[in-house]
Amino acid sequence: MRVLISGAGIAGPTLAYWLAHYGFEPTIVERAPELRSGGYVVDFWGLGFEITGRMGLIPELREKGYMVEEVRTVNSRGKRVAWFPASSFTRVTKGQFVSIARSDLSASIFSKIEDKVEALFGDSISRIEQDADTCHVTFESGLRRDFDLVIGADGLHSRVRELAFSDESQFEKYLGYKVAAFQAEGYRPRDELTYVMFTEVGQQIARFAMRNDRTMFLFTFADSLPHRPEEDTLAGRKALLHSRFGNSGWECPQILQALDSAGDLYFDRVGQIHLPSDRGAWSRGRVTLIGDAASCASLLAGEGSGLAIIAAYILAGELHRTQGDYVKAFANYQQLFAPFVRKKQKMALRYAGTFAPKSRMSLFLRNQIVNLLRIRWFADVAVSRDMRDDIAIPNY
Numbered sequence: 001m002r003v004l005i006s007g008a009g010i011a012g013p014t015l016a017y018w019l020a021h022y023g024f025e026p027t028i029v030e031r032a033p034e035l036r037s038g039g040y041v042v043d044f045w046g047l048g049f050e051i052t053g054r055m056g057l058i059p060e061l062r063e064k065g066y067m068v069e070e071v072r073t074v075n076s077r078g079k080r081v082a083w084f085p086a087s088s089f090t091r092v093t094k095g096q097f098v099s100i101a102r103s104d105l106s107a108s109i110f111s112k113i114e115d116k117v118e119a120l121f122g123d124s125i126s127r128i129e130q131d132a133d134t135c136h137v138t139f140e141s142g143l144r145r146d147f148d149l150v151i152g153a154d155g156l157h158s159r160v161r162e163l164a165f166s167d168e169s170q171f172e173k174y175l176g177y178k179v180a181a182f183q184a185e186g187y188r189p190r191d192e193l194t195y196v197m198f199t200e201v202g203q204q205i206a207r208f209a210m211r212n213d214r215t216m217f218l219f220t221f222a223d224s225l226p227h228r229p230e231e232d233t234l235a236g237r238k239a240l241l242h243s244r245f246g247n248s249g250w251e252c253p254q255i256l257q258a259l260d261s262a263g264d265l266y267f268d269r270v271g272q273i274h275l276p277s278d279r280g281a282w283s284r285g286r287v288t289l290i291g292d293a294a295s296c297a298s299l300l301a302g303e304g305s306g307l308a309i310i311a312a313y314i315l316a317g318e319l320h321r322t323q324g325d326y327v328k329a330f331a332n333y334q335q336l337f338a339p340f341v342r343k344k345q346k347m348a349l350r351y352a353g354t355f356a357p358k359s360r361m362s363l364f365l366r367n368q369i370v371n372l373l374r375i376r377w378f379a380d381v382a383v384s385r386d387m388r389d390d391i392a393i394p395n396y
């Protein structure tokens, strides 16, 4: 079966890997001219981590990733006000935990398929027409090809979802926050293996020192408007961050100065994708969705990459198990994965206040909880509750 996968992020290459493994013929189309680089760092753990183990990727992920030692909150003068050792993450996940640049995780997965799978970079699907046997696909480049199935793994703002299902507004739940990330070279101080956060009411800026003298900065801030016109340009996005963080203390002036010279800035609203839960609602004929395109839980879940990998693994496994009976396979995938990811989405909402607390009192309480995480039993109970992956996957 020829399967077209839109998106070479996390879910797309994972799906391509497992489909190729089972004897399908996947093709990936990626809008960007090459694999995306830069961006933010993700915590990667759980069942998603275990699946990458089955792909033989763990040594590489450990080599490219980081074992964070401390999560630290500082005040406007840079003084540590709350912290906990990150060892509880490793303990609770039995060592299956690493922090890694999203782009490195994506590239590592992609490296497993690049010789085996056709990849079309710098193109995007512009039309999908289905008849009883085939998906007739037209690409923005003008290329036309036929496939048996089309899978949207093209992220929160999925094109496949828009073409085959409906407009984004039907499925997106805006959570009231914006997020931005960039990397700079030569920034000081570094605080190796420490995730440093400066949080004020309604906003937070964090920094994390990476290899090759690079530092990643992550801004999160509350915004009642899902979209502002100035967000459409790089200069407008930078101006917006200046207006939000320009009067803040800590290293904000210095970070904003580094931002001015950044050529690459990730910027987006924080949202979740909720497809309806009725039977068959996650597919339209020969088309279905995985990863953020189907069920984005947002950065607040801290597990979107792992969830994308789990979804890809299940979908490929079900297509294999049903010998390509896509109607059954799509239904089984939804039945197995949707309730699990719904719980993760609900859990994520509880964390919204930790990134950008709504009041001084919430900020104070958050810092107290951060300090409580230094108590081993408390950390283990609190962390394991939300990090558990309660899903039983068939043995494909």
Ligand SMILES: Cc1cc2nc3c(=O)[nH]c(=O)nc-3n(C[C@H](O)[C@H](O)[C@H](O)COP(=O)(O)OP(=O)(O)OC[C@H]3O[C@@H](n4cnc5c(N)ncnc54)[C@H](O)[C@@H]3O)c2cc1C
Residues within 6 Å of the ligand: 006, 007, 008, 009, 010, 011, 012, 029, 030, 031, 032, 036, 040, 041, 042, 043, 044, 102, 123, 124, 125, 153, 154, 155, 156, 157, 158, 159, 160, 179, 181, 218, 290, 291, 292, 293, 297, 298, 299, 301, 302, 303, 304, 305, 306, 307, 308
């Ligand atoms: C700031 C931030 C922090 C996060 N932190 C964590 C974390 O700590 N842990 C964690 O597990 N997850 C985290 N996440 C979530 C995680 O990054 C996502 O859930 C994960 O990347 C989803 O994978 P995906 O493959 O579905 O989508 P993506 O990784 O977004 O990949 C989608 C791909 O599709 C491509 N694409 C888009 N449109 C088209 C098109 N029209 N045609 C072709 N290709 C297209 C894109 O270029 C991209 O390559 C975080 C997210 C953010 C924003």
